[in-house]
Amino acid sequence: MEWKSESASKIDRFFTSNLSQLNLLRYFVAEVCQQVPGDKETFTEILQLALNEIFCNISSHAYNNKKDQPILIRVKYQQEGIEFEVLDQGEPFDLYALPIPNFSGKTEGGFGLYIVRKTVDRLEYIPKNGQGTWNHMIIYKQFVR
Amino acid sequence: MRLTPTLHDQVMVVTLEGDHLDATESKEFKEKIKAIIKEYHAKKLFLDFHHVNFIDSSGLGSLLSILKVLNSEGGNVKIACMTRQVRSVFELICMHKLIETFNSVEEGVSSF
Numbered sequence: 001m002e003w004k005s006e007s008a009s010k011i012d013r014f015f016t017s018n019l020s021q022l023n024l025l026r027y028f029v030a031e032v033c034q035q036v037p038g039d040k041e042t043f044t045e046i047l048q049l050a051l052n053e054i055f056c057n058i059s060s061h062a063y064n065n066k067k068d069q070p071i072l073i074r075v076k077y078q079q080e081g082i083e084f085e086v087l088d089q090g091e092p093f094d095l096y097a098l099p100i101p102n103f104s105g106k107t108e109g110g111f112g113l114y115i116v117r118k119t120v121d122r123l124e125y126i127p128k129n130g131q132g133t134w135n136h137m138i139i140y141k142q143f144v145r
Numbered sequence: 146m147r148l149t150p151t152l153h154d155q156v157m158v159v160t161l162e163g164d165h166l167d168a169t170e171s172k173e174f175k176e177k178i179k180a181i182i183k184e185y186h187a188k189k190l191f192l193d194f195h196h197v198n199f200i201d202s203s204g205l206g207s208l209l210s211i212l213k214v215l216n217s218e219g220g221n222v223k224i225a226c227m228t229r230q231v232r233s234v235f236e237l238i239c240m241h242k243l244i245e246t247f248n249s250v251e252e253g254v255s256s257f
Contacts, residue, residue, distance in 0.1 A: 019169050026199065045230045052201050056168045103239040105213070108206035111238050115202055118237055 011075040017059040017088070018067040025055055025073075032075050032082065039144040046119045047084070047141055053112040054086050054137055062090025062135065072134070081121065081142040087134040092127030095137075146170045150181050156254045157187035161197050166204035175207040179214060188220030189257045193250050195226035200234055212244060221245075225253045 013028055015021045026048045033044040055071065063069040074085040101110040117123055122140035146163035159181060166174060181187060190211070212222050225247040227235065235241055247253035 022167050022169055023165075045233075048199070049201060049230070049234060052167060052199075056201065056203065060168075101238065103242075105209055105243045108209045108213075109202070111202040111205060115234065115237060 009077060013073050013075075015055070015071045015073065016067065017063045017069040017071055017090075019056065019059055022052055022055065025051055028073070036082070037143055037145075042144045043141065046144075047082070047139075050116045050120050050139055050141070051084060051086070053116050054139070057112050058086070058088045058090060061093065062088050064091070078140075081140055083122075083138060083140045086137045086139075089128065089132070089134055092135050093125075095123070095125035146174055146177075148174075148177050148181070150185070152185070153191075153250075153254045156189040156191050156257050157181065157185055158191045158193060158250060158254065160193040160195075164196060165199040166197055166207070167199065167201045168203040171201075171203040171207040174204070175210050178207075178211050182211075182214065182220075188215065188218055190215060190220065190222040191250065191253055191257075192222065192224045193226055194224055194228070194231055197231055198228050200231045202234075202238075205234065205238060205240060208240070208244065221257070223247065223253050223256065225250045 011032065015025060029048045029051050030044055033040060033047060036043055051073070058071055059065065070089060072087040074087065076083040076085070095113070098113055099110070101107070101114050116139065120139040120141045122138070124138040126136040128135045146161060146166070149160040149162060151158050159178065163170060182190065215222050223245045226249065227246055245256070247256065
């Protein structure tokens with residue numbers, strides 16, 4: 001089966017910020033990755049984890065645990081990988097000011113975005129510009145050959 | 146998530162019956178394990194992960210919390226039968242340096 005080219009399909013999928021959507025989100029990612037070339041299993045596992053962490057971060061921090069807020073995921077198939085853009089209207093944050101987590105076992109959190117950063121090939125964050133606009137988090141993962 | 150506790154030579158072995166340990170499950174999982182520790186005065190805890198195909202940072206956080214509770218009582222937690230996804234995330238945040246892991250329950254239980 002031929003891999004979709006860059007000009008081929010893009011997918012938009014809306015979620016709400018309820019953590020009960022996590023299962024659905026991971027199914028969605030698996031569906032998106034169904035026909036990727038190379039090591040599909042590793043590629044899918046990495047993206048499921050990365051998207052799961054981004055979703056939790058938005059739900060807990062950007063939306064302060066509110067369960068009914070919009071999260072839009074935009075998928076762009078590219079020649080050598082897939083780009084996911086995750087949009088939310090919550091409180092923006094400074095991605096570049098996040099501390100490196102403590103690995104000594106003293107703290108139980110702060111690993112989420114570290115995991116994302118370590119597992120994808122590109123991570124960008126564009127904070128919203130005023131009321132009613134969207135924060136954009138963009139990740140890109142190259143196929144695992 | 147349903148947990149099945151069984152006692153093996155003073156080691157409390159708990160099998161996680163769910164497929165994932167994510168942000169929807171981690172809080173309840175942590176509370177249930179702490180309740181088991183309290184009820185059985187368990188100091189040696191062994192978690193059988195063979196059903197768990199997915200873990201996220203929140204699930205890892207719950208394991209660190211359990212480790213802290215047990216360490217403060219002079220106890221310890223070990224893990225067996227991690228699937229590929231669980232092992233790779235575990236190693237990514239260096240948890241394999243804090244919690245010992247084994248390929249089988251039998252091997253792990255005898256290590257206490």
